[in-house]
Each structure stands twice: as C-alpha cells, then as structure tokens.
Amino acid sequence: MSVSISRRRLLGSSSAALAAAAPFGALLSSPAAAAVSEALKPSFEHPLTQRTVAEMLAMSPVDTARESALVSNAFRVLVDAAEALREPALRNAVLAILKDPVPTVADTDEGKVLAALKAEGLIDAKRNKVFPHVTQKGRPEQPFWSAPGSGYASHHAYPGGLATHCALNVLSAVRLLENYDSVFDCDLDYDAAVSGELLHDLHKPWVFAWQPDGSSRVEKPLAKTGEHHVLSLAESMKRGLPARVVVAQAAAHDHPGTPAGEALVVGWIRAAAIIAGVDPVERGFLAADKKTLPLPRRSEGFVVHLADHDFVLSGPACQWSLPALKKLAASTYGLTSEKDFNSFRNYVFANLSAMRVWALLSTEGEAALAADVARILKA
Template sequence: MEDEKIESSKNNKKMEDEKRTEHKRKRYSLEDLISLAEEIKDKDLREKVIEFLKNPFPTHRDIESTNVPLEDSPASIRWHHKYKGGLIEHTLATTKIALKIADALEEVYNLNINKDVLIAGGLLHDIMKPFNYVEDIEGEKYDHIPKFHLDHLTLVVAELYKRNFPIEVIKVVASHHGEYGSMKPDSIEGWILHYADTIDAFLNDIAIKICQARAKDIGINEIEIYNLFTPLKIYEIRTREGREKLREKLSEIFNIEGEKE
C-alpha cells in the first residue's frame, strides 16, 4: 500500500511538471540580440553594436559591476518587465515593433526610414539597466543598487559617445523617453523608437498588474507565474476567457486546491 502511495505521488508530480513545462516561458539569449543586430547593413555600425552587446560593461573606472548579466536582468524593478529575463524580452520586442512601424510608414507614406539606426537604437536603448540593479540572495527579486549612481540613460549616452557611435544613434537613444525625457526626438526614427518602447512597456505593465492580482487570488508568489508565462500571455488568456477561467487555469497549473476569498 505504501509503495502504491509513493508511486501515485511520483506520477502526480510528473504530471504537474509536464503541465508546467508545457507553459514554460521562452528565455531569450544574447544570441537573439546579436542575430537582430546582424540585420544592420552598415558594416561599421553593425560591428559596433555587436561589440557593445558582447561587452556592455561601462568603460569608466568608477562604475562597478553589479554581477547582473544582461540575459537575466529585469527591465525595471516595480514596473514593466520586472522579472528575470525581462530586459532582453523588452529589448527584442521594442526593436521588432519599431521595425514593423517603420515598414508601415514606408509603405503608406513612401518614406525611406533608416532601419540601421532603429535596430541599433532599439538594441542599445536600455543596455545599461543591469548596472543599476542588484539581485537578492535567493535570486528571485531585484532592487536598485545601494549607492545609486548614474541612471541607465545617462550611462548609455556617455558610453555611446565614448565608443564613437554615429550621432544619429546617440540621439535616438538619448531621446527614447520622448516628451518625458531630457530631450525630445528630432527625427522620425527617434519618435518611432520612443513609441515602440512605450507600447511594449505599457502593455507589459498592464499585464503585470493582472498577474499580481491573480497570484494574490490563488495565494502564490507572482514570480511563479513569470517563470512559466510572459505577463502578456496571461493578459491574452484574461481577455479571451475571462478572469474566473484564468484563475481556474492558474490554480490547476500550480496545484492550488479550493478558492481563496
């Protein structure tokens, strides 16, 4: 009888693991960013971007490593993409959204948009964020470094100057916060990058709030959801099937019995 219970427990755990694996969130890597950088036609710019991606550490002697790899870094602490791997997701999505916007504008308005600048700006606009973050002991949460130094935008603009990037790339990165930043975009490419960044950040932020609410509903840490789903996938399920169905699915996946009021 005891052997049967053990075997049943093993089978149940196997089924739960398989269920979770089925929903496993795809984790992107540096190679995904480099693959996108390879689409830059200008050889010199392409090489500069790839070198920056491979070696993002600031060249200033007083900037210390936070030991947060680019591939693990969140894109924020309390807002959009605030989970491990969030920065690389946001970087890829922002760059690809910018290119799609450029395609539409070129087709409708007969424009000639500099996609090399868009790709370079998209891939590098948040690259200094890991140098503002520190990971907790458990490796589950992030916070700002204790002695907070230059913000990520100041750091990246300084580094782009140091590495002799074209002024067009420096300007689109420096202005990617749009009307809320220290400078507004002064080109179509600049505005495209700003709105691509905004679209991805705002959508993810809305989805994060839904994840937080459903995690609270079923009594789990929201990080458990991010390990299996992107927040936008949760948002999609919520939109198509409703809140209660989403809660049921999450309860089943995380093996939560009963409902929490």
C-alpha cells in the same frame, strides 16, 4: 509596397547587405505574424522542463532566465536584429554590448562626474554617488539576457524580462520603419532606429542587478528620468557609436516634437556626455547652442520612442497579476514568505511572461492560470 521591397530599400540592394540582413530578414519576412509566432510561441507550448518547488527555489534569477525558452528565443531576436545592421562597425559594437554589457562608464572619476552633474542641475544635490554598485571591474553585473525589463513593480519585472521587452520593441521598430516606407515613401535609417532600440536599455543589467531576496535593485532618478536611460546613453557615447544612433536612442523616453519634450531629451544627452567625458556638440549629439538636437531633427528617434511603448500595457499587466499569483503560490505550492514568492513569480513570469499571465487571468480566470503554471511547476 511589399515587405521584401521595403527591406531591400532599407538595407541596400547589394548582395552583401542582403546577406547581412538574412537572419533577421528571415524572421520578419511576410507574413510577419506567422514568422514571429513560429519563433516565439513554442516558448509557451514547450517549456524546457517542469521543475519541482524545491528545484525552483534553488535557482538563481540567472539560472531561471537561462532555462527559459521564451527568454532564449527573445534574445535570439535581438541578436538577429543586431546581425542585420548594415554597417559592420555598428553591428559589431551592438553585438558586443548585447553579449557582454560591461559598464565601461563606471571606470571614471565619480566624484568629478557627480560635481559636474550637480553644477548643471542634472542630479539631486543630496546624492553622493552616480553609479550603481560594480561588483568586479571589467565584468557586467549579469548577462543582458537575465536582466529584468524594469524595476520590480514595473514592466517585465522578471529574469529575462529585458530580452522579451526589447524583442517586442525591436519588432515594433522594424514594422514602423516598413510602415512609414509603405504608406509615406519615407526611407528612414534602419541602422539608426533599430540600433537605437536595441541599445536603449543596455544598462538595465547593471541598474537592476538581482538582490539576495530575489528582487531587483531599486532604480534612482537621473536628469529627470530613470538612471538606466542616461547611463545607457553615456555607454553608447563612450564606445564611440555614431551621433545619429545616440540621438535616436536618446528619444526612447520622450521625443523632441514639443519644446518640453526636447528639453528633457537634451538634458539626458547633456548628463550622459558629462558621464562619458565627451563634448556633446563636438560629437554631434546637440546643436551648437546646446538647447536642441542637431537640426534638422531626424525621424528615427521618433521611431525609437514609439516602439518603446510596450510598458503601457506590460507594466499594469505585471502589477495586476500579482494578487492572483500570490494566492496561487500559497494555496497550491505552500509558498508564503516574500523571498519564496519572489522566486515563484520570477520563475512563472520568466517562462510564461507577465503578459501571458495577465491575458489568461483577464480572459479565462484563475483556473486557467493555475493550469498553465502546473505545466512548468509541480505542486
């Protein structure tokens, strides 16, 4: 089955549906690899500018992300994917979050939420707060496109890393949907899977706020996973997103294919429902006994889970690259303090990506990395 036929089946055959899908459809039309390369690869070949060390050190993480062609093109992939969602209300809700990720869940009685989470065994009994710091009510801590993809020792830990992480995941989710359709004739819910993937890390701009030393905030655990996951689910619930989307989103960190995995997903939904102030059964997030997902279990959450495995390689790639980057920062650019190195790694990773840095190091060595960095930073 061709990609174009799969897209038509997934989005419906009406001209309005196809028109809504046009931006993302154009990006993903056959051959997919050429289209993605066309959209993203120029980010590496033509950086927007070559900065001096002084200019680079003066840039904030948000400035660094704003200037990166890689980040802006990755974020465009996310917006295109959201604009291709079939349901207008869902499309508008997802676009609103991408463009302004305000943590509306923080506007609640934190003490009451904390007590309820403790009573259910969903948060450490010693915790005295649930939410990360909110600098200004009604405003995000930073734009979606400037956030790191994870904690500072993990995957895509650089300004704009969230956009690059999610872009790969969304492209993976779309391809999985098409492949399940092509191989097994499974016509899955495009909107549920793709929006679940788009939303799965929506509160990383809040959880991983940039710190004065150029690093990002350290994440805390919640309901046996990183707090960003539960807070993101709670935000989707509070904003009234459909149950099938929230349940698909919930499976990003584990899947309901085993009793142990499903218990984790159920715990995250329960914790998120407490934070959002909603009944998870009444809203259709859990079965009546609150022990499983709604039955029969749908497949879209598995697509979200499978597509969210970029971290398996990108996490080690980020960590393995650091020794060579520190050596280069000191020997070529004279940067030895931790704060200056954080600025250097943020700038290099935001423009080249940790994945490209590691690919160069692992295939061509330190000289190739130094040459690539020289294209974007003057010694």
